Amino acid sequence: MASLSKPDAPRFDVDVFQNEYLAQGAREVNAIVTVTATGGGTSGGRPLTSAATAPGPGAAVVLVIDCSGSMEYPNTKMRHAREATAAAIDELRDGVAFSVVAGTHEAGDVYPGNGRLAVADRDTRAHAKDALRRLRPNGGTAIGTWVTKARQLFASRPEATIRHAILLTDGRNEHEKPADLQRALDEAAGQFTADCRGVGTDWEVAELRKIASALLGTVDIVAEPSGLADDFRSMMTTAMGKQVADVALRVWTPANAQVKYVKQVAPDVEDLTGRRVDAGTRAGDYPTGSWGDESRDYHVCVEVPAAAVGNEMLAARISLVLPHPDGTAEVLGQGLVRAVWTDDLESSTRINSQVAHYTGQAELADSIRDGLEAHRAGDLDRATAKLGAAVKLAHASGNEGTLKLLRKVVDVVDEREGTVRFRKNVSEADSMTLETRSTKTVRVKK
Missing domain, CATH: 3.40.50.410 (von Willebrand factor, type A domain)
Structure with missing residues (x-):
């Protein structure tokens, strides 16, 4: 974890959560990057009023x-x-x-x-x-x-x-x-x-x-x-409450490694992969917009060259940067993603809880979207199956907000198994609310 900030600006902290251990020959490295800004925007949900921080x-x-x-x-x-x-x-x-x-x-x-x-x-x-x-x-x-x-x-x-x-x-x-x-x-x-x-x-x-x-x-x-x-x-x-604008998530990878995707996964799911802008040798910037006092999570997936047991490498360096018009950039925070190859099966097959959680949240959003699209197309069987899968994922991840919205569209027989029946006469407002808020996620339970 690393952070840098000016005295009158928010402090940015970057934390990386991952399982760095890979099986021999494995190439994909996944990490959840949590970025937290504090001290410059809002406090307790309300804006600060000091002259140093007020817009x-x-x-x-x-x-x-x-x-x-x-x-x-x-x-x-x-x-x-x-x-x-x-x-x-x-x-x-x-x-x-x-x-x-x-x-x-x-x-x-x-x-x-x-x-x-x-x-x-x-x-x-x-x-x-x-x-x-x-x-x-x-x-x-x-x-x-x-x-x-x-x-x-x-x-x-x-x-x-x-x-x-x-x-x-x-x-x-x-x-x-x-x-x-x-x-x-x-x-x-x-x-x-x-x-x-x-x-x-x-x-x-x-x-x-x-x-x-x-x-x-x-x-x-x-x-x-x-x-x-x-x-x-x-x-x-x-x-x-916003204090800093045009902040970018900069991902540097070593030679022969490449970024597969970068997604914001909390508080909403948003795929940033296609928005990459080159930022020097083997680095790319992904826009994050404006920040106040808040925390967001990003899922970074990097493909690295396969290596033998015992080898280790820096798979990516993640920096939060504030680009300047002259082409320079101020580093606000930084974290490292590692890869270590091992023949210990327990270590290499263990899925990091943060990665698993947000992979499920992204799948939850996709299941809701696919289910509602199927329902509009008249495919009730597929709609029921997809929304049933969504109920199961929402229950497993503790996403009570989305589960409550799902219950307005389907009758839940068994939320643990995802057994549901489509409700008759679902209101357009309930259906659209579910679709609109399907990308909202919950943070990993500590």
Whole structure:
């Protein structure tokens, strides 16, 4: 374990959990890397208020609110969206740059307008909340234009290192081509992070997850519009606790070794493998976004050259780094992954508990996704089998949150064995909630 930090910044600790012992000829090395940031963001779930840690001129927030025609049904939906946006604005710290955008088949500046961001204080918060009264449902849905508008607004504040968006929609991206959305996401990736929320049940989980994944944010459902205010308030509180942006997980491997995959496995499952950016000889950076006081786990899998019994090697060096514009990078924390070849069967076949746990959590997410897809396709047998497997995995890992959601979709006969029956008349909200939150994991029990 190693950690480095500045006195006024979060402290980053990196811990590596693995079974370093391999059988003769074995090549795959697995490790769980736990990264913990403390002392710079939030404490007890609330932001610290010291001048050294509070976001101010270095932070910018854009709130993007769906104002398409469907937000009129029911007629309370738009009202709750306005109230939620106002609640989020109240959580802004003084000095934070912010803007409100109305999203339809285009993106319009609601406040302050003209491609600018306001600076949060008592007056601008009040003016922004007054401007929310102008939000009216009208038009279509083209989320790529919303993402592009947010990117342009953030670009007007190059000094802001923490750049965070909140995006709310109630429908599918029906008024632009998928390629247009993808292009907007490609251009925005790495420019800001975004938490995405779907209100009601007429939006598409996979579509919103794609947006949140590209922008290194979260995705969730708010089935009832009345729940929006609490959710927005919570998201903004978390955003205000972020202290360090654009942090990367750097993985160095020796000659003839290669990274098979890098996945975030807690608090959510997110595959980062395809986002690797070369960072010098035999090293690659994987983006992790912004950090406050929090802890995340990553599963790193490396393939090394096979070796004889008694040999050992450094399989990977894992560093948490903060890249600088001049091409240098500040190392915030570091850990090592080892490989030792042995002929002791007990040592080489022992699966590290952290690796086993998160492998099961990833399989749990896949089983839920496959089961719900099979159910939509009318394959009840496959759906029942997959969701039964999910129940068994959730029970074994102690993931009570996911097990509770599964029980709203299937009747559980035996959770230990994964014996289930699909429930009749499952609500769309329950099904979408399960799908949306399927990637949420639980930490290894100590």
